[in-house]
Amino acid sequence: MHGFVNPPVVHASTVLFESTEAMKKRQSLPYTYGLRGTPTTKALEEALSELEGAHDTILVPSGLAAITIPLLAFLGAGDHLLVVDSVYTPTRTFCNGTLKRMGVEIEYFDPHVGAGIAELMKPNTKVVFLEAPGSNTFEVMDVRAVCDAAHAGGAVTMLDNTWATPLYFRPLEHGVDLSIHALTKYPGGHSDVMMGSVSANEATIKRLRDTQMQIGVNAAPDDVYLVLRGLKTMGVRLERHQASALELAGWLESRDDVAEVRHPALFSFFDHELYDRQFSGSSGLFSFLLPGGFDQAAAFLDALRLIGLGYSWGGHESLAVAVDLSDRTICKGPGNGTFIRLQVGLEDVPDLKADLEGGFAAASAARG
Structure with missing residues (x-):
């Protein structure tokens, strides 16, 4: 804009109209009120839509909001929701809490169900929610097979695409209707901003956008600027991750x-x-199974010095956390140890290995 490399940060609530006639016809105008978007938010929406191959994108204040808003948009009392069992824990919490209180029936399915999901569909199944790979345990599903069966049963499909980003996986090309992304992670990339996005196809975008406006949420301009800035280096960072x-x-x-x-x-x-058939690359998040009980896992984690203990990922710093699978009904893991999830940052690998060696030594000592 005006020759500047980066789009301006527009701080705005009120938008002035030229006339009462313009106010009447405001639906045809690009900007009418700060909540409905500014040139700053539009720049990020357009960038993400291009990356995702989507008709349009909405922005929301967190990755979790990018999950809850589309679910609220397409579900109501009496509806049936199918959710992959290896889903992000806060997604399950929202489904088992808010959605159940709304009268939505929740059912979890095996990530390896494939086309067999047709057998789980009911006349009132309105949404099938996917995550690939699965959270913490990293199961990979056949996205196209699930989506084709879901669409045949009249359901909308949504997929949390935060792990791969649209650089390594484009859900809409595999039959997904709405691609969800925690921009807090790799697009932001510096652990200093929270935001989410939902990129939708033409059939679902109006209902999604209407729900966003009825709830009354959007992303703040300074946060949008940080994600726009992070997006420019995401490809380079992801290669290192x-x-x-x-x-x-x-x-x-x-x-x-x-x-x-x-x-x-x-x-x-x-x-x-x-994975190889559907994804063009991988990110910096994976897990490994540490033998023994939680005492050994705690000793391992507490001994780390370079790698921090924290629940987020996608930033420049490496993180580790013990995985809790107690909420799972299907993807429970082998049960002979504790999964440690690693977010591998941008540090030198020899330094990370040395830090992990200290963790293994502490775990061994804890076993006696």
Whole structure:
């Protein structure tokens, strides 16, 4: 705009109209009130829509809001919702809490169900919610097979695409109606902003946008600027996240004190074929199974010095957390240890290995 490299940050609530006639015809105008968008939010919406191959995109204040708003848009009392069991825990909490109180019937399904999801569809199934790979345990589903069966039954499909980003997976090309993204993660990239997006096809965008405006949420201009800035380097950062995570995953897989490594891009991973067929790359998040009880896992984590303990991911810093699968009904894991989820940041891999070595030594000492 006006020759500047970056779009301006527009702080606005009120928009002035030239006349009462213009006010009457405001639906045809690009900007009418700050909540409905500004040139700043429009710039990010358009960038994300292009990356996702979507008709349009909405912005919301957090990744969780990017999950809850489309669910609220397409579900009501008496409807049936199918959710993959390996879903992000706050998604399950919202489904089992708010949606159940609204009178929505919730049912969880195995991520490997494929076209067999047709057998779970009911006349009142309105939404099928997917996440690929699965949260923490990283199961990979056949997205096209699930979506085709869901559409045949009259349901809308949604997928949380935060792990791969649209650089490595474009859900709408696999039959998904709405692609959900926690922009807090890789697009922001610096652990200093919270935001979410939902990129929709033409058939679903109006209802999605109407619900967003009826609830009354959008993204703040300064936050949008930070995500726009992060988006410009996301591809370069993801290449580093991917390479470092794969090197660490291979190293962990070679260790006797690691029972299992769950990284979809590893050839040894049980769903690697599904990953390879659908994804063009991987990110910096994966998990490994540490043998023993939680005391050993706690000793491992508490011994880390470079790698922080924290629940987010996608930033420049490496993080680790013990995975809690107690809410799962199907994807419970092997049960002979504790999964440790690693977010591999931009640090040098030898430094990360050295830090993890300290964790393994502490876990071994805790076993006695």
